[in-house]
Amino acid sequence: xxxxxxxxxxxxxxxQIAAAVLFGMSALLSWGQAGSANRSIVKSAPVxxxxxxxxxxxxxxxxxxxxxxxxxxxxxxxSHTPKDxxxxxxxxxxxxxxxxxxxKTSYPAGTEFTLPxxxxxxxxxxxxxxxxxxxxxSTAGNHLVEAKLHYxxxxxxxxxxxxxxxVAIDVIGK
Amino acid sequence: MKRNTVVITAVLLLLAVxxxxxxANWEYRKQTAERLQASVAKGELVPDAAGGAAYLSxxxxxxxxxxxxxxxxxxxxxxxxxxxxAVLINFWATWCGxxxxxxxxxxxxxxxxxxxxxxxxxxxxxxxxxxxxQKLNDEKKEIAQFVERMHMPYxxxxxxxxxxxxxGGLDELPMSxxxxxxxRVVATQMGLTSKGxxxxxxxxxxxx
Numbered sequence: 001x002x003x004x005x006x007x008x009x010x011x012x013x014x015x016q017i018a019a020a021v022l023f024g025m026s027a028l029l030s031w032g033q034a035g036s037a038n039r040s041i042v043k044s045a046p047v048x049x050x051x052x053x054x055x056x057x058x059x060x061x062x063x064x065x066x067x068x069x070x071x072x073x074x075x076x077x078x079s080h081t082p083k084d085x086x087x088x089x090x091x092x093x094x095x096x097x098x099x100x101x102x103x104k105t106s107y108p109a110g111t112e113f114t115l116p117x118x119x120x121x122x123x124x125x126x127x128x129x130x131x132x133x134x135x136x137x138s139t140a141g142n143h144l145v146e147a148k149l150h151y152x153x154x155x156x157x158x159x160x161x162x163x164x165x166x167v168a169i170d171v172i173g174k
Numbered sequence: 175m176k177r178n179t180v181v182i183t184a185v186l187l188l189l190a191v192x193x194x195x196x197x198a199n200w201e202y203r204k205q206t207a208e209r210l211q212a213s214v215a216k217g218e219l220v221p222d223a224a225g226g227a228a229y230l231s232x233x234x235x236x237x238x239x240x241x242x243x244x245x246x247x248x249x250x251x252x253x254x255x256x257x258x259x260a261v262l263i264n265f266w267a268t269w270c271g272x273x274x275x276x277x278x279x280x281x282x283x284x285x286x287x288x289x290x291x292x293x294x295x296x297x298x299x300x301x302x303x304x305x306x307x308q309k310l311n312d313e314k315k316e317i318a319q320f321v322e323r324m325h326m327p328y329x330x331x332x333x334x335x336x337x338x339x340x341x342g343g344l345d346e347l348p349m350s351x352x353x354x355x356x357x358r359v360v361a362t363q364m365g366l367t368s369k370g371x372x373x374x375x376x377x378x379x380x381x382x
Contacts, residue, residue, distance in 0.1 A: 029196075086316070117366060118271070150334040157365035158270075158347060158365035159346065161273065161347075162301070
């Protein structure tokens, strides 16, 4: 009986050591990766498409899809209706010939934003999480759509060139 | 026997996880190092005296790369034609808010220091569609409208993207290079700073 208990205890100890080592290695891995995150990486991808990756809609019928994006902290992009004619609006599009047609796009209203060195000039921008409502009509079948989001990002001191990112969505028309 | 099998399997599984984690971490670090290397070649951010970040360009203390770009009238303007003058090469774009903020400062400083032999070359980094004459014409018009709105008195050149590589990539705007009378870059600036900072660098370009 004692031998059985010792053996059970031995297994438990081995597993505890193994779990501790695994935890330590994971923590080390996370620390290493977090420490490597730097400003230039954030600036190379200021907007990220989050979800959905796949939607199922009724074929031939207009369906609403909410597309979620994340704008990097400290950055902003112009809204769809910027207040200055020279600023580049954020636009979403779906190329033709994909089996999915973009019938209408509803953009959220921009948030008012002023640059610290130009407090009199109010900009209309998106920050944080951005949700664009797209009304799509799909033909029957499975369509791997590569939609596009065009935007121009800045922080309070500098701007990045305009950019178009792919928005990959698997649209299943049933 | 059964216990040994369980323990050995668990240890092998853990070793496999460690090996995978090590490989993934090495791969990630390798990619990060490559990106960092590319960024250093383009210029990097270094801590400044005020505790912020200052832009350090690899062009600092080197000869300003030569160029000849068109102005809005289609005339070629070369950097070489400004030899003997201190020149601020200012890259900007119509869609760049911070560029718009610093432009009035640049105009004031240009007017103030022009008698001492100082000039600004404003280089637009707006995209130009050279394959579509109609679009190209519209794009030039838009740049001209912006220049008119801002009342820029100095030469404005277009197609800054064509010289972006020798000038470090122009990944962020505004970006400025302060060139002394001998054609050497004595200071650089990325992003919006202050009129005082720009003036200090203009004085450096005029003094050296």
